[in-house]
Amino acid sequence: MRKLGLAMIGLGPASQPHSKSLVDLSDRVNVHWAASRSSERVNAYGQQFPFRTTTDIQAAINDPAVEAVLVLTPPSSHLEVSQLCFAAGKHVLVEKPLELTLERGEHLVQAANMAGRHLGVVLQHRFRPASLRLRQALEAGELGTVQAAFLSVPWWRPQSYYDEPGRGTLARDGGGVLLTQAIHSLDLFRSLVGVSEVIAADVHTTELHHMETEDYVAALLRLGNGAPGTLMTTTAAYPGYPERIEIIGTNGFASLTGGALHLAFLDGAEEKVEAEGKTGSGASIMDFPHDAHRALITDFVDAITMNRQPLVSGDEALESQRLVAAVLAAGARSPKGAAARSVSGRQKL
Template sequence: MASLADLGGRARLAYAVTRSLGRRAAFEATYGSAPTHDLDAVLADPAVDAVILLTPPDSHRDLGGRILSAGKHLLIEKPAGLVTDDTRFLADQAKVSGLLVAPVLQHRFRPSVRAVEKIISSGESGRLCGVHCLIPWWRPQAYYDEPGRGTYARDGGGVMLTQAIHTLDVLRALCGGVRISAAHAVTSLLHQMEAEDMVCALATFGPDAAPGTIMATTACFPDMPETMTLIFERMTIRLEGLQAQVFHHDG
């Protein structure tokens, strides 16, 4: 809601939809307007141009398909689906209908990431030689005690699909792709959950297959900023949280 308000006159909230009575009451108390439970009525309204889908991943294929079938553009919370075929289904449906569909992977639009992307695309950095990515985040057990969270049936996976996906999206964008060579995924001693909360991987990055590592977890108390270190021929670039540092070989 705060983000929509920031858009000023560029976007207007027409409806909020939820099946939960508690969430409807809380929304009305906070924002002064009552949500509806009737998604079909909302999708039938020609004044609605686009829908932001904020439901759990296991509902994305069905609800996303209904939204696109109604002729509405779709912004969908990550991950777009439980499995790759869910994402392909939505992408294909949008393409046939001439609609826009996108996942909420906003980190690549950070000013620091855009600045680094500009440096890399200019060729100033030279070729990519190596990569190290560390995502040392923390989630308490209470986070995973919510029904369905951290399960394959509702979320499709653990730290890689529901948390690290943001940083990995940036990493793929900056490096020109990631190919995993070997990986170790576990549920650590710090959590009781079905899916993984800790992953270590060996990978190659970009068209020159630069070697590197990825480590992602939600078991690192008290939560630390993610870091990406990109080693190029003529510079090393380090992104940490919202900041970026560029170390040129010539000073």
Template sequence: MLKVAVIGLGLAAEPHLLSLADLKDTIQVVQVASRGSGARKGLAESLGFRVSADVDAAIADPGTDAVILLTPPSSHLELARNAFECGKDVLVEKPLDISLERASALVAAAERAGRRLGVVLQHRFRPGAVRLRQLVQAGELGEVVAASLNFMWWRPQSYYDEPGRGTYHRDGGGVLLTQAIHSIDLLLSLVGPLDLIASVPTTTSIHKMEAEDHVVALLRTVRGASVSFVATTACFPGRPEVIELIGTSGTAILTGGLLEVTWHDGRVETAGDSGSSGSGAGIMAFDHQAHREVLREFHAAIEAGRSPVPSGEDALAAQRLITKMMGRA
């Protein structure tokens, strides 16, 4: 039984709380702590979790093995350092922190403390994505000669009117670091490291916000395959993100959680489903299955004494690429 403390009751808390309720036979929630009231406090209490306002005490509690950080990105480094110093493993919501420097410091702190660091990048765990990774790793698509990522999401202005949202001081950025990082991490896990050729980050007139809501980029894999990239939260009403891999033996298209593969020899395969991915105004309108799998993987990694997947280094690779696309590297 893994005993955890959940820190934070913001928007990200709901799928985690529901997942932890599903996993109650293997993961025990000792307490949920939030300095604010939190809109999800009622949900936590209805699921039978003890809620407190003392974050420091929850992290230091000797009865817990690990801490799940669901607080705003700007708070992650300090809270994680505190947890590591208390001998706890940490699962942190994406992104690691608001800047590459702070994100790197968080990963380094875990390494110095000898603790495990997992990151919530749940798109890797949707069944369609799992199957696609299996096909790529087995060479079933042949050599990937081109790829694309189209992330055409929508967020209304009311979303960015919340204090701190879409700002650099709290969130670290806009569409790339807050939304598209999930698909960027998934793409990197499929095609490997990417070199940036060119990028154009912008803030459209659709939103009044500090950070970017639209980015176009051209990238290249280490083997020379071209990768086109578009990410936005200005595409009304929003549609599922699409990753397309063109291989010498076939083409794979992952639309949200639905995978469709067509091989040159005529074979066709589908996997996963086309359920909502939170691409529209209903930002939490998605199943929590992938979050549940993130928690299972984190627990399994601790049990096996290995790094969780995705690891801090994986998340750092995605944030490093995002920093380059924003012209800050």
């Protein structure tokens, strides 16, 4: 099988699970460049991984041996860096979130379509074994008709995390907990049960953090089939706990906690899928296995070689970003220290 030529742009913390995955996939890919404008990051990265490094991002993108680029830079640069890649005829796999705003995300997807290149997005929770089994159970009707669903992301980030330049700001991250941390679980939740409407939401910053954006979001939702849904996400739940998706069906109940799945059916049957590791819910943000990243990159490589859309395409990620925008539009962020308040502001999707 011919190896796909890759370059990786951005050597911050997000590059770690990707690089480990690319080492594992050495029989499928050739990583020609690992690039960052920061010579300090380039030097540190070169001591950990075997890939050739450079501070010349444009040269890495323009290399004829490079067919696809992993864009792992901050969200505020995704559109511009991806446009450089598309202009050079490269496919792009971009880190979450798609972009800072829904409008910029739409421009990014349009740019990929106009260039005729594949665009994938790193929303790897869809590739966990437990997530795949839950999707299979839903699609096969094993749980019956969905009656209600709940999403909870009780994570923790210390203030030192938000003290890093740009963290938790609109200019760099585009948002707070919903777009930056909970987007993985929100994307999985939406892809499993659908969301047709945001009925009400509260967007709030707790006293545990000093930051521009929100660290707590709650919402009432209408699922794809009209059933009720609820959402709660935060980075103020010390010391951090696994995210959870719960689904009530006419035939049984599903609980997906981190990477572990428990199916309980009304006929008494049960099934469990064990978790493959931690989830990054606490202060150590990269404390999770890279298996799901490896599976997502494998799917992206397959999509290019088979000329099909990646499972998490730009269009799919855009739908999740539309949901984020709808939740934020339905809520009003309370002043710091004020009591949480629900705001009725229905948002159709």
